[in-house]
Amino acid sequence: MSLRRVLVLEGSARFLAKSAGLGLQIINLRSTDDLPVQVRELCREVQVVDFYSLDRISDTVLALHSQAPFSAIICQAESLQTVAGYLNDLLGLPGTSLATARLVSDKFALREQLRARRLSSAASAIAHSAEQLEIFTRENGPAIAKPRSGSGSWGVMRLERASDAASAWQWALKAGMTELLVETLLVGPEISLEFFSVAGQHIPLAATTKEVNERFVEVGHAVPAALTKRQFEQCQELVAAVLDTVGIQWGPSHTEVILTADGPEVVETHCRRAGGHINELVRLVYGVDMEELVFRHAAGQEIPLSGQPEANGAAAVRWLGAETGVVTSVYGVDEVADDSYVSEVSVLAPGTRSHGLRWAGDYLGHLIALGATPEEAMARASSLERKIRFVVEPEPLVSGCNARGVTREATDLLSLLNP
Template identity: 40%
Template sequence: MTATRVLVLGGKAGIVRKARALGFEVVHVQKPSAFDPAVVEHCAQLLLVDYQDVPTVTALVRALHEQRPFARVFTQTEAAQVVAGHLTEALGLPGNGVRTTRLLHDKAALRALLNERGIGPVATVTCPAHDELRDFVKTHGAAVLKPTMGSGSLGVRVINSPDETDAAWAWHRQFGLGTFLTEQLLVGDELSVETFSVDGRHTVVALTGKETGGGTVELGHVVPAPLTDRDRDAVHAMVLDLLDAVGLVDGPAHTELIITADGPRVVESHSRRGGDRINELVRLVHGVDLEEATYRLAEGTEALPEPSADGAAAIRFLVAEPGVVTSVTGVADAESAPGVVDVDVQIDEGDTVHELRWSEDRCGYVLARAEDTATAVRLAAAAAARITITTEPADGGEAAGTLGDLLEEVDEVLDPFAAATAIPASATGTR
């Protein structure tokens, strides 16, 4: 019997391994800069080509599909979402198409849709001039600037008062923010909602609490999030309305919200499972692996029942002062701490720790499990505190990076269809 053939764009070796372990024949497309030899044994074919080079990857995938058809196009990475939507339509396959993946990648487009539908309206303006930005902040008291696309808190800056407007404007020009969105600052507890959809039927799988320490970069998560029944019902309703509005058909979605004094408000949403090891937290607590569930769509699957929770799980990210790492201690102590499931320190002596600009600047994590949310958060934080990362200032200090610099480090562009070599919008269904 011939195995079902699937196309997987991007992702780490573990993502591809799950597809192969489920019995699928995997054709994997990966950027040469992100190639990991460990992926080879899990692939029937491996294309080392930039999947954000839309014309090239479209031609290659069409040829492979004509030779032996794919059942589905999958990706678990944000950078490939709109490309996956385009390929799904181009090949005539089931799944989320261009409109849906674009809405869930383009924050300005999503906000415009939500405001139009009255789904938790939030005041916003795209690419205001300096004077317009100043007036917007005066009107709303505070604001947040962010790129219209991207993830991991990349390029997000808070303006806490009108007095900070000029400095924020200067920063946005220096940072090279380009096309950006300005929204009223939402204040309240932060969370994300992890959902899974089959044929347009949506299931709320998990609610994830978030900790940012007052900044914009997430420092911790916990499943399940601590919510009142009233807030939980309001959050469920808003997320289901959002998924219907964008036309999500199949697969996971990760929707971030803030519980404000006026009720929940959406921050952003994505047509993929959450990053930051949220999938592992969900698996530990609810017994659902959203990555595996996604692949099973290729052979048909029933809508997921809303799962119950078994205890709680939390992750705490490691951070350090900017500079060159001189020592890392306490890792073994953290690994032996109560409730700890996993410890991953991603830096070593001689590495450079950057200012905390986005998620990629964190130094690792500690993951813990417990009988309830509060205990899981406490155990993860306590174990993380056992790890000490010592740094010394780098010679000459750290040069101020731009958005382009950070994207170049990870070999990504925010909008592959905006590139000069991209195929015309008319060919992708976008306008």
């Protein structure tokens, strides 16, 4: 029997390693030739490509497809979801379509769609000036302003009053933006729902609790979230309806939700598994690896899911950061790694430049700890985090935000595929 031929866009070594032993012929397209030899050997072919050239990507993929047809396209990279959707449509393959990928990438279009389906009551608008931000805040009360297409909490700003609009718009101009999405501030605990869909059947796997700093940057997650049965049922019902609305048919999804006093409200959804090592937390607690399931599905294997799995304890991740400057040394990592409750710990090497903690791209490392309850796991992770110390040498930093390139990458790729 011939192997199923699968196209994978980007993918970390850790992710690609999960295809081992599944009888797949992997063709991997990536922007840099950075795969370790042992992972590269899992792939039939690895090509370095320019994802910004849609014509070249199309020509490359069509040529590969003509040699031997692909049965699936796999992509977990946020910035490449629209490219994957475009290629699915081009080759007539199952999976996320361009229309779906474009909708979930455009936070304003998503909010409009959810309101039209009565799945959201939050007001939203696109502002092209500080004055428009002011008007929205006066009419709707406290608000959140953020890029229309962004990730990693980059550029998320709270407008408590209309007078906050000027500084938010000044930030947007410095970041090279000409518009901001502004939405009603949703008040309440934030969680995320991790689902896996098979032929349009949406299976809830986990609810994840989040801890964020004053800039809305996530500093910790815990699985499972401490929800009542009723809260989980309400969230599950809402998210399943959202996934139907945006057209997700198969694979993992990640949906962020605020538990407001009036019930759950969706912040945004994604047609990929969650970042932030949430996949690892779900694996540790529920024994389900969403990344492995993607490859198993591509291999034509039955997905062993019929409903939410049973939790076994809890797990939490904490993100590590430091003040601005250059990291000259790191202490405490070995001690933390030796703790019997630590699943993994990883830090960037000395010489790394630290920018503080303005968005997810500023993380210097992470650690994952286990516990009997999510509260215990998070408390333990927080305690262990304090044992890791970064020594930083102050250094003048170039003005601007190092997040810009990543977010503009996502925005530019999206613009390639807009009509």
